[in-house]
């Protein structure tokens with residue numbers, strides 16, 4: 001059975017849990033307490049030398065980087081609509097998976113981390129304000145795309161699963177979603193997909 005090194009408050013782990021549920025793939029969770037520093041133990045080095053979660057273990061193979069895990073799962077359980085075969089839809093999915101990792105998560109996830117998990121006295125307010133401003137620019141890009149499309153690559157796919165967690169969690173980073181109505185409607189559509197699970201499920 002697949003195994004997932006996981007933490008319930010991690011948006012990167014959540015996207016993998018959501019994909020596994022919507023693919024109907026059984027798996028075992030291995031809780032890693034990143035707030036207690038378990039990612040820095042010597043034994044975890046062999047699991048992920050980058051010392052982060054999520055990590056997916058599939059038999060003798062293990063891998064890290066959440067959006068790469070989504071691609072792996074999409075192909076492993078192919079054919080399935082989350083991993084489109086049609087070339088433009090595949091290209092769109094790949095584009096948004098990379099935009100997620102290069103633009104969405106570095107701003108929205110880091111703003112959330114600094115706001116929700118760091119002691120206030122250690123927060124660099126200037127950097128946090130920059131992240132919030134850049135996060136707004138990222139949300140404007142998403143909003144203008146989602147004015148025209150129900151889902152990022154046209155149909156619901158791994159792209160939506162990859163981008164949803166930290167967009168939906170943006171208010172926890174002090175980023176208001178109300179200026180981005182198409183993003184809010186997209187979040188609602190993602191939440192109403194069959195097999196949707198909340199972050200704490």
Ligand SMILES: N[C@@H](CCC(=O)N[C@@H](CS)C(=O)NCC(=O)O)C(=O)O
Nearest residue numbers: 010011012034052053054065066067
């Ligand atoms: N690019 C990585 C980021 C993974 C990441 O930052 N994971 C966080 C939890 S969401 C983590 O393990 N943090 C612990 C640490 O950085 O020490 C991915 O998408 O998987």
